Structures are given as C-alpha cells and as structure tokens.
Amino acid sequence: MLHFAAVNVPRYTSYPTAPHFNARIGSERYAAWLSALPADATLSLYLHVPFCAELCLYCGCNTKAVRKREPVDRYLRSLIAEIELTASHLGSRRVAHLHWGGGTPSTLGESGFQTVMDRLARLFDLTELREHAIEIDPRHANPSLAEALAHLGVNRASFGVQDFSSEVQRAIGRVQPFEVVRRCIDAYRNAGIDGINIDLMYGLPRQSAASVALNADLAASLQPGRIALFGYAHVPWLKKNQRLIDAALLPGHEDRLAQARIAENVLTGHGYRAIGLDHFADPCDPLAIAAEGGKLHRNFQGYTADQADALIGFGASAISRTPSGYAQNASDTAGYERAIASSRLPTAKGIELTADDALRGLIIERLLCDLRVDLGALAPSEAFRSEISALRPFVDAGLVAINGGQVVILEAGRSFARLIAATFDAYPPANQTRHSAAV
Ligand SMILES: C[S@@+](CC[C@H](N)C(=O)[O-])C[C@H]1O[C@@H](n2cnc3c(N)ncnc32)[C@H](O)[C@@H]1O
Numbered sequence: 001m002l003h004f005a006a007v008n009v010p011r012y013t014s015y016p017t018a019p020h021f022n023a024r025i026g027s028e029r030y031a032a033w034l035s036a037l038p039a040d041a042t043l044s045l046y047l048h049v050p051f052c053a054e055l056c057l058y059c060g061c062n063t064k065a066v067r068k069r070e071p072v073d074r075y076l077r078s079l080i081a082e083i084e085l086t087a088s089h090l091g092s093r094r095v096a097h098l099h100w101g102g103g104t105p106s107t108l109g110e111s112g113f114q115t116v117m118d119r120l121a122r123l124f125d126l127t128e129l130r131e132h133a134i135e136i137d138p139r140h141a142n143p144s145l146a147e148a149l150a151h152l153g154v155n156r157a158s159f160g161v162q163d164f165s166s167e168v169q170r171a172i173g174r175v176q177p178f179e180v181v182r183r184c185i186d187a188y189r190n191a192g193i194d195g196i197n198i199d200l201m202y203g204l205p206r207q208s209a210a211s212v213a214l215n216a217d218l219a220a221s222l223q224p225g226r227i228a229l230f231g232y233a234h235v236p237w238l239k240k241n242q243r244l245i246d247a248a249l250l251p252g253h254e255d256r257l258a259q260a261r262i263a264e265n266v267l268t269g270h271g272y273r274a275i276g277l278d279h280f281a282d283p284c285d286p287l288a289i290a291a292e293g294g295k296l297h298r299n300f301q302g303y304t305a306d307q308a309d310a311l312i313g314f315g316a317s318a319i320s321r322t323p324s325g326y327a328q329n330a331s332d333t334a335g336y337e338r339a340i341a342s343s344r345l346p347t348a349k350g351i352e353l354t355a356d357d358a359l360r361g362l363i364i365e366r367l368l369c370d371l372r373v374d375l376g377a378l379a380p381s382e383a384f385r386s387e388i389s390a391l392r393p394f395v396d397a398g399l400v401a402i403n404g405g406q407v408v409i410l411e412a413g414r415s416f417a418r419l420i421a422a423t424f425d426a427y428p429p430a431n432q433t434r435h436s437a438a439v
C-alpha cells in the first residue's frame, strides 16, 4: 500500500487542475463569462492578500514578506479598482459567501478592511451573506482587530496553528506557543466570532505520530467547530523558502501515513466527524451537516458548504470559477497591479470547461467529498469502462469497492482519496514535480 503514498498527485481543488490552465483565457473571455451569469446567480467572493510579516519555512501559499506599509496600500488601491471593474461586467450581485485568504489578510489593517467592505457593500448585495470568513495568523491578531472584524460581519476565523511543539515550531520557523493560540481564539469568541477553524499539519520536520496525536488533542481542547489536517507539501523546487527545511528531518511516506491516521483517530475519538480527505468537523457544524446531506463542495480553500453558482476571486493569483470555466489572475503583484492600472481585468490564464471536463470534475468532487460516486446516475454504463479497470489495484488493496456503477472509497482508502480520484483525470499528468505526495 505504501507505494501508493509516494505517487505525486494534484489536490484537485479544481478540475482541470491549474497546470492545465492556458493563456488563451484572458480578461476579455473572463469578462464575457461574468456577463453570461444569470441575474439571480449566487456569488461567492474570495479576496487574496499576498503579504506576511515573515515567511514560514514550509509555506506553499502565494505570499511575500513585507515590512513597509506602502506596498500594502498600493495593493489595496488595486483591489478596490478590480472590485469595481469586475462588478461592471456582472449581472448578478447576490453574495452568499465571502472569504479573506492569503498570505495574512490582517496585514490590511482595520482601515483597509473597512475600505474594501465599504466598496463591496456599495457594489454587491451582502444582505444574504451566510458565511464571512477570514484566515488569521494567531501571532498577528489582537482583540481590537477581532472586534473590528466582527463589526464588519466576519463570522468565521481560521487559525493557522500547524503544530504546538516548540521543537517543530523552531524547525518550521514559526514560533507560536499554545497560550498565544488560546488567547487569540478567546479574543475572537469574545468579539462574537464563533465559527472557529484550526489548521494543523502533518509531515513536518521533527514530527512523529505521537507529536501529531498530541497536536490533535490540544487542538480539540480549544473546541473549534472545524479542524483541517493538511499533509505538508514539500516542493522546494517551486518554493524557495522550503529549501531552508532540512529534508533529512522530514518524515517518510510510512510515517506520514501513520501521522494522518493517528490524528484521525484522536479527532474522531473527540467526537469530530471526518470530512473528505483532510477535514474534521463538529457534528453540529454546517460543514458536517452539508457532508451528511451530500452537499459538501470542494474549492480553492478546501472543503466548503458553499453552493454558490460562481466563485469570484480578487487579488494577485486569485482563481475564479464560473459555469463556463476557470480564470486565474496574474500571480505576481507587479503584473496584477499593471493590469489594473491599465483598466484591464488582471486575468492571466484559465481554461474553458468542455462537457467532459464538467462531468469528470463532478465525479472527482463527489469522490473527494462523499468518498463515493454513482457513475450510473451520471453517464451511460460503458462510459467509464477503462477507469473502472484502472481502479482494480485499489480494489485489490482493499481501498475501494465497486458495486455496479457505484465506486466507494473505503475507510482504509480515505488517505489515498486524491490518488483514487485521479483515475478519472483525463489530462496527461502535468510534470510530476508540480505536485506533492499522495499522502
Ligand atoms: C494562508 S495559510 C493560513 C493563514 C495565515 N497566514 C497563517 O499562517 O496563520 C493557510 C494554511 O495553508 C496550510 N499550508 C501552508 N503551506 C502548506 C504546505 N506547504 N503544505 C500543506 N499545507 C500548507 C497551513 O495549514 C496554513 O495554515
């Protein structure tokens, strides 16, 4: 089974995956997709803030370290201009979800959030907003920011924790004692933000199964509604900061699998429901309720109960999804700001969805969300014959069961779900070095 863990596969936060996006999709095509959205379409908005006070060694996000205010203010001006430009192409304005991600969104400061929210409220209908979420670095959060965010309507905060032990924290360049995290979460709860998420990681340098189990216990003691447990994606050929991580200290595939499994046991032992391949939720949390009802979705932020018709991304590297296809903004802030300065949508690449892409995307999403899919309900029985035979090694290893048109990922296969879902990916594997290990 271990040989499965070593294969590099995409995270499938989109299908087709980002390496297959192409430069034929630019601002004009994306603008046409926006205009084609029906007037009653519901929207999910994502705002990317690509700045941090310093870079964590493991980080795979699109961000950079900034010390001065000037680049942040310049970026804020571009963000506002992009929001105006995008709204001018949109028929629909009904927003159901809003997510601030990064980087470290708090870099914008209270006045920065206020400016963006004022503009959004002027151009969009935020009266039906169900979830307003933000990613928070506990080292750079204070009670006054928590109150300002609550005042702006934020109702969910995701805290980046990764690991609680000082030894691992030193090895990943992110020192953040348990007390810092606890005080920060208390401040957000006291401000009235009661949707609390914690991000943990496994596969980090100096982690062991015992230390990951302890992290899961400590995280559960803070009683968040959701816990994400991400496997560290080590791609130093793409991320320079990761080159400072001593590869000799990284757990091997067998250790990674053991860490993922023990954390799952600890968290489910605390009453959390396992959601998809790397999330856990309190049974009363909307994510667990959506999962129970087969209404879970997967997008660039991971698992979500968001069912909006389109996701509109703002900011450098942000990806948008409309029924027509995916469009990604220029990743570098300079290129992004240049496009905005010339009054162009900053779309750099994307992909238009064919009917086959949409069908395969649906199959992959259902497998990663429900761990099962009924192929018979989606396509003629012969349509996926070669994929069914390609699943044979997983069936033989006891990871998958196939009953007629039903493909079911068994509990033992949960950690391998991305690899199993990849059977339905019709695109040639992108250069293997683009992705991280399956577990
Ligand atoms: C944008 S960051 C979170 C917000 C905030 N900047 C912080 O670090 O607290 C989102 C999450 O991605 C995860 N992450 C970052 N780099 C990763 C990597 N190389 N592999 C897997 N997960 C990663 C971490 O769990 C992190 O909390």
Ligand code: SF4
Binding pocket: 051, 052, 054, 055, 056, 059, 060, 061, 063, 102, 103, 104, 137, 160
């Ligand atoms: S993990 Fe968060 S704080 Fe650390 S570099 Fe990445 S985005 Fe910044």
